[in-house]
Amino acid sequence: MGGSSTSPCDLDREFAPQIAQLLATPPLQSGQEYYDGLIQSKKHDGIRVNFSSKHGKGVCANKYFAEGDLILKDQILVGAQHSLNKIDCAVCSYCFRFIGSIEFQIGRRLYWQSIGSSSDRTNRRHCHESDVGSSASSSGATKENSNTLSEEVLVSLITGDMSLPFTDHFGLPQVVACRGCEEERYCSQSCADSDWETYHSLLCTGSKSEPSWRSALQKFVEHANGSNDIFLVAAKAITFTLLRYKKLKTHPEFQKNTDQSNFCLLMEAWKPLSMGFKKRWWDSVALPEDVDSCDEDSFRQQIRDLAFTSLQLLKHVIFDSECAPLFSLEVYGHIIGMFELNNLGLVVASPVEDYFIHIDDLPDDEKEEAEKVTGPFLDALGEDYAVPCEGTAFFPLQSCMNHSCCPNAKAYKRDEDIDGHAVIIALKPIRKDDEITISYIDEDVPYEERQAQLADYGFIWVGAVMEVLVCWIVALGVYGSTALG
Numbered sequence: 001m002g003g004s005s006t007s008p009c010d011l012d013r014e015f016a017p018q019i020a021q022l023l024a025t026p027p028l029q030s031g032q033e034y035y036d037g038l039i040q041s042k043k044h045d046g047i048r049v050n051f052s053s054k055h056g057k058g059v060c061a062n063k064y065f066a067e068g069d070l071i072l073k074d075q076i077l078v079g080a081q082h083s084l085n086k087i088d089c090a091v092c093s094y095c096f097r098f099i100g101s102i103e104f105q106i107g108r109r110l111y112w113q114s115i116g117s118s119s120d121r122t123n124r125r126h127c128h129e130s131d132v133g134s135s136a137s138s139s140g141a142t143k144e145n146s147n148t149l150s151e152e153v154l155v156s157l158i159t160g161d162m163s164l165p166f167t168d169h170f171g172l173p174q175v176v177a178c179r180g181c182e183e184e185r186y187c188s189q190s191c192a193d194s195d196w197e198t199y200h201s202l203l204c205t206g207s208k209s210e211p212s213w214r215s216a217l218q219k220f221v222e223h224a225n226g227s228n229d230i231f232l233v234a235a236k237a238i239t240f241t242l243l244r245y246k247k248l249k250t251h252p253e254f255q256k257n258t259d260q261s262n263f264c265l266l267m268e269a270w271k272p273l274s275m276g277f278k279k280r281w282w283d284s285v286a287l288p289e290d291v292d293s294c295d296e297d298s299f300r301q302q303i304r305d306l307a308f309t310s311l312q313l314l315k316h317v318i319f320d321s322e323c324a325p326l327f328s329l330e331v332y333g334h335i336i337g338m339f340e341l342n343n344l345g346l347v348v349a350s351p352v353e354d355y356f357i358h359i360d361d362l363p364d365d366e367k368e369e370a371e372k373v374t375g376p377f378l379d380a381l382g383e384d385y386a387v388p389c390e391g392t393a394f395f396p397l398q399s400c401m402n403h404s405c406c407p408n409a410k411a412y413k414r415d416e417d418i419d420g421h422a423v424i425i426a427l428k429p430i431r432k433d434d435e436i437t438i439s440y441i442d443e444d445v446p447y448e449e450r451q452a453q454l455a456d457y458g459f460i461w462v463g464a465v466m467e468v469l470v471c472w473i474v475a476l477g478v479y480g481s482t483a484l485g
Contacts, residue, residue, distance in 0.1 A: 107157025
């Protein structure tokens with residue numbers, strides 16, 4: 001696929017030198033200082049990020065970890081719940097914790113499930129009550145579950161007028177609405193304020209916004225929901241950078257330095273995202289099985305055109321001439337590619353599952369009485385009654401962990417992990433100064449599939465019989481992640 005010289009985006013040509021700086025590998029010292037500061041601010045004293053010219057960056061232990069020990073809880077830098085998943089799970093838009101009540105979760109899901117079963121699913125409205133549909137994620141609500149419960153009953157669950165037995169054992173945070181659009185919901189005012197300051201203030205469709213701007217934003221969201229909701233995550237990455245830029249510009253330190261250019265401030269605002277491993281989305285996305293290899297160039301061209309359409313729609317919403325290079329197709333494509341290659345799936349278990357397990361574990365007499373009330377709701381939800389919150393996220397420290405086919409750690413949510421943080425647990429004893437590694441792929445899939453998946457990261461497989469993995473860094477001007485497996 002051609003570079004910026006063949007790009008349909010004028011900004012790729014106009015700002016080629018600045019774009020090259022944005023996408024260049026940060027100097028080792030700058031990267032080390034960034035991660036040292038991040039670890040210190042988050043109090044993750046048990047780990048450190050090391051850099052080497054041979055292997056790029058990696059995470060090492062600062063202390064001994066026993067098997068099963070918590071190594072890291074890494075907060076999301078940028079992430080979003082899958083669009084379709086929003087119909088199944090009402091969670092905080094900032095930390096992704098389940099909100100409302102067990103009744104609210106069950107009633108809301110069954111209500112939208114009933115809407116979906118009575119209309120054409122391709123035209124269903126989803127997400128929050130005023131959002132438009134998405135094709136980007138699987139959803140339990142798309143399945144044919146039996147729901148004979150009346151709308152009146154479901155609404156009474158949603159509003160809290162009806163209570164189910166034993167839900168007081170599963171208290172969830174009350175819903176806090178966005179100050180603008182009241183479509184995004186949060187578990188606390190603190191999360192609402194943090195989301196507003198970090199991303200949402202530039203993407204809020206509230207009634208106070210100008211109608212033409214609100215219409216432009218809705219067109220962008222509709223396109224993302226109808227094609228690939230990774231564009232919504234990319235938009236959050238850009239708004240994250242824009243808002244950091246605006247905040248830096250008001251900082252006394254930068255106001256005193258009259259020689260500080262806008263682009264220098266943009267580079268500083270971009271720094272957290274500059275650390276991610278990046279390749280263009282249309283170059284790195286895996287070729288679907290139903291696309292013949294002779295059609296690969298055409299497929300990748302279509303992917304690039306899809307990204308360009310999304311970018312044009314987004315520019316109508318939040319374009320800032322002072323940060324123009326950020327809106328180039330080259331940067332947009334690398335942001336999306338970063339999420340493809342660095343993301344750890346955002347998953348938060350549903351408390352609805354724990355609730356029905358609790359009912360099932362009751363003494364027989366209590367269980368029988370409880371199931372008279374809860375049984376119809378469980379039947380209506382069907383086998384996938386406990387769909388978790390699912391999404392895509394970039395975690396700044398977890399993304400530094402290198403791959404191994406014999407990892408000593410894994411991403412694993414414990415019962416107490418009820419938000420979107422990445423949780424890394426030791427699989428075996430890890431000595432101080434040992435590198436902490438994870439597997440980028442499902443180790444249970446067939447050899448050929450693992451080989452194909454790892455190729456996206458620049459891994460070469462040698463010796464199919466012995467399955468000896470030889471890893472190397474692709475010279476793309478980025479910090480790759482690599483380790484011997």
